[in-house]
Amino acid sequence: MSKLFPGILMCLIISTPAWLLGRIFPVIGGPVFGILLGMLIALIKKPKTFDIGVKYTSKKLLQYSVILLGFDMNLYNVIKVGSQSMFVIIFTLSISFLVAFLVGRALKVSQNIAILIGVGTSICGGSAIAATAPIIGAEDEEIANCISTIFLFNVLAVFIFPPLGHLFGLSDNGFGMWAGTAINDTSSVVAAGSSWSSMVGNDVALQFATIVKLTRTLMIVPITLVLAIYISTKATKPQCKQNFSFVKTFPWFVIAFLVAAVVNTFSGIPVEASHYLSNLGKFIIIMAMVAIGVNTNIKKLVLNGHKSIILGLFCWFSVAITSLIVQLVTGLW
Numbered sequence: 011m012s013k014l015f016p017g018i019l020m021c022l023i024i025s026t027p028a029w030l031l032g033r034i035f036p037v038i039g040g041p042v043f044g045i046l047l048g049m050l051i052a053l054i055k056k057p058k059t060f061d062i063g064v065k066y067t068s069k070k071l072l073q074y075s076v077i078l079l080g081f082d083m084n085l086y087n088v089i090k091v092g093s094q095s096m097f098v099i100i101f102t103l104s105i106s107f108l109v110a111f112l113v114g115r116a117l118k119v120s121q122n123i124a125i126l127i128g129v130g131t132s133i134c135g136g137s138a139i140a141a142t143a144p145i146i147g148a149e150d151e152e153i154a155n156c157i158s159t160i161f162l163f164n165v166l167a168v169f170i171f172p173p174l175g176h177l178f179g180l181s182d183n184g185f186g187m188w189a190g191t192a193i194n195d196t197s198s199v200v201a202a203g204s205s206w207s208s209m210v211g212n213d214v215a216l217q218f219a220t221i222v223k224l225t226r227t228l229m230i231v232p233i234t235l236v237l238a239i240y241i242s243t244k245a246t247k248p249q250c251k252q253n254f255s256f257v258k259t260f261p262w263f264v265i266a267f268l269v270a271a272v273v274n275t276f277s278g279i280p281v282e283a284s285h286y287l288s289n290l291g292k293f294i295i296i297m298a299m300v301a302i303g304v305n306t307n308i309k310k311l312v313l314n315g316h317k318s319i320i321l322g323l324f325c326w327f328s329v330a331i332t333s334l335i336v337q338l339v340t341g342l343w
Contacts (some may be wrong), residue, residue, distance in 0.1 A: 017064035019050075021064060029043075039195065042299075044298075052305070071294050071297065072143070073144055073263040073342065074080050075292070076140055076295075078287050078288060080266070080267040081273070081274045082284065082288035083271035095187060095190065101211045101336045102336075106131045107132065113320075114128075119318065123156060123321070124321065125142060126142060127152065127156050127322050129141075129230075130160040131326055132158065135195030141263075142237060145237050147241075150305035156300065156318060157302075158315065159324065160194050162322065164194050164195045167189075168193075168201045169257070172193075182206075182210060183218050185203075187332075187337055188337065189206070190222025190225075197241075200219075203216035230317035231267065238244065
């Protein structure tokens, strides 16, 4: 444990201003500031004593943070809105992964980047990337690359979606469904919903978008389990079987995330306590992003970043269009 302490402490110290900046500029968010500050620290030569703790923060603490996010989930609300939104969510998920696969192959990006941008676009931005990265064994540069890409389209969505929603003649619930299913990150969904609500003078769209987004977040569970099975299937091929362990590969932390959601829903835990645990998880994600930034090769990121942005654009556009089409066809508009 003493070997881990220096690196963890460094990430904790750096993540504090990143968290504060994220509170001041929620559209950008703490995780993005964490990566950026981490990248600045990466330019400074550091003693090797930090390496073990930084790696532990970017891998293990990242998994623990996802578990704590489960305390932000109320399954009653998810079930209530899920019956309306699940059809749209399934279509947007399918389209996002299909586009990520096809465009990713055309651009010749790594499989890990295609998967991370696919889950980040279709589920819940940085949280989905945080949950998926350990399962597929993504490198820190790949994670930083994808988080940066998702951030770009989060910011664009906050400014573009509300005026477009008015142009398309969406109802409050229609815009809430669109924002909740087509904007990547929860903070950006809230920002776009707040912008719409300030235009129309009520919070219907904001509340609906937030619950739809939380319903969408639960898709982390089946998607990561499917990915774990896919990875384990590849690993059980003869050339990989010798070093394969299903117990180590299986994403137990995702099961713990689901357990946390069940506990939050049925145990009567005080709202203040559940918010505290969820916010703690979000803070630890910022710590993990700092660690990822510290381990990022900036030159490599700059050289390969443009392909991720193109892939992210295709995924984001396809999800936004699919959500509108499904709503129009099913009468949810």
